[in-house]
Amino acid sequence: MTARAATRTQACSEQEAKTRLAHARKFLEVAELVANQGDDLEYSSAAAALAVLAGIAASDAACCKALGRRSRGQDHRAALELVEQVEPGGGNASKALRRLLTLKDEAHYGLFDVSGADLKTALRQARTLVDFGAGVLNR
Amino acid sequence: MDVSQPYTAICPTLDSEVLAVLAGTTRPLTGREVARLTGRTSHRGVAEVLTRLVEHGLVQRQEAGRALLFTLNREHLAAPAVEVLAGMRAELIRRIRDLVSAWKMEATHVSIFGSTARGDGGTQSDIDLFVVRPDAVSDDDPQWRKQLDDLAESIERWTGNRASIAETAGSEIERLLKQDRSIVAELRTDAISVSGADISALLDSE
Numbered sequence: 001m002t003a004r005a006a007t008r009t010q011a012c013s014e015q016e017a018k019t020r021l022a023h024a025r026k027f028l029e030v031a032e033l034v035a036n037q038g039d040d041l042e043y044s045s046a047a048a049a050l051a052v053l054a055g056i057a058a059s060d061a062a063c064c065k066a067l068g069r070r071s072r073g074q075d076h077r078a079a080l081e082l083v084e085q086v087e088p089g090g091g092n093a094s095k096a097l098r099r100l101l102t103l104k105d106e107a108h109y110g111l112f113d114v115s116g117a118d119l120k121t122a123l124r125q126a127r128t129l130v131d132f133g134a135g136v137l138n139r
Numbered sequence: 140m141d142v143s144q145p146y147t148a149i150c151p152t153l154d155s156e157v158l159a160v161l162a163g164t165t166r167p168l169t170g171r172e173v174a175r176l177t178g179r180t181s182h183r184g185v186a187e188v189l190t191r192l193v194e195h196g197l198v199q200r201q202e203a204g205r206a207l208l209f210t211l212n213r214e215h216l217a218a219p220a221v222e223v224l225a226g227m228r229a230e231l232i233r234r235i236r237d238l239v240s241a242w243k244m245e246a247t248h249v250s251i252f253g254s255t256a257r258g259d260g261g262t263q264s265d266i267d268l269f270v271v272r273p274d275a276v277s278d279d280d281p282q283w284r285k286q287l288d289d290l291a292e293s294i295e296r297w298t299g300n301r302a303s304i305a306e307t308a309g310s311e312i313e314r315l316l317k318q319d320r321s322i323v324a325e326l327r328t329d330a331i332s333v334s335g336a337d338i339s340a341l342l343d344s345e
Contacts (some may be wrong), residue, residue, distance in 0.1 A: 085164050
């Protein structure tokens with residue numbers, strides 16, 4: 001049985017799910033635009049940061065729609081636990097989000113200089129999560 | 140079918156709404172949470188449905204302090220049927236996407252909009268599609284027209300609803316943006332892109 005981490009989550013509505021998915025799409029769109037600006041480390045790092053935001057917003061959207069709850073603030077573990085509980089497809093979404101959050105954690109230690117390969121991975125994970133979020137809202 | 144709640148074609152009661160919510164998560168939910176996710180303000184009807192479903196073994200109930208938590212029993216013989224019913228709207232979108240992606244004459248863009256995209260239609264609602272034709276293709280090209288006719292007929296067979304296709308050429312999008320603001324507003328807010336460029340990128344590029 002999965003523990004209910006009520007204190008680390010907050011209630012949210014279907015309307016919020018739609019808003020968060022719109023955010024996610026826009027973050028990803030801008031991430032892809034920035035990624036296409038050039039190979040400079042500054043561009044790829046900024047694009048990766050936006051990809052992380054897209055992934056988090058898309059996960060929130062899926063959770064708001066399917067569970068009526070999303071994680072609070074910076075609590076990554078709660079976010080991963082929650083999105084994993086969305087059916088079907090929550091397991092894969094949780095893995096994609098975990099990879100994006102690892103990238104975000106590294107940023108806290110000043111290591112957010114993202115290589116081209118890492119950026120491609122981040123954009124792919126973000127796209128996976130945006131498609132997942134859209135799929136949950138379309139059920 | 141009712142495009143907002145396709146499962147009511149098989150089970151037109153609150154039971155199907157409750158089951159669709161439980162099929163969407165492995166998280167144990169309280170009765171009040173289930174009621175909120177079904178969009179109901181009254182908890183009583185949902186509680187009665189949950190009690191009945193627990194009696195049939197299709198829903199599992201556990202105690203957590205003073206609360207009762209409910210989950211779909213995914214090992215129940217009826218669980219696969221519930222999952223199919225809960226996924227009907229996603230299945231419709233998948234079928235449209237598959238059919239359009241097999242077109243020999245590729246569209247610049249195809250999306251679903253209107254009530255089907257918003258999830259607020261009914262059994263009488265049209266299923267609205269927005270199709271952007273490549274400029275190189277004439278609007279009376281027989282192959283192109285056949286693709287659109289096949290799509291409309293397939294949707295009607297799959298759902299019982301009429302498909303309404305709004306078609307434009309790529310070069311006419313700019314004019315559409317200026318002339319028909321209502322459809323553009325609907326597309327921006329709710330459209331689900333099924334093929335080609337994302338709808339917002341397409342509209343913003345003009």
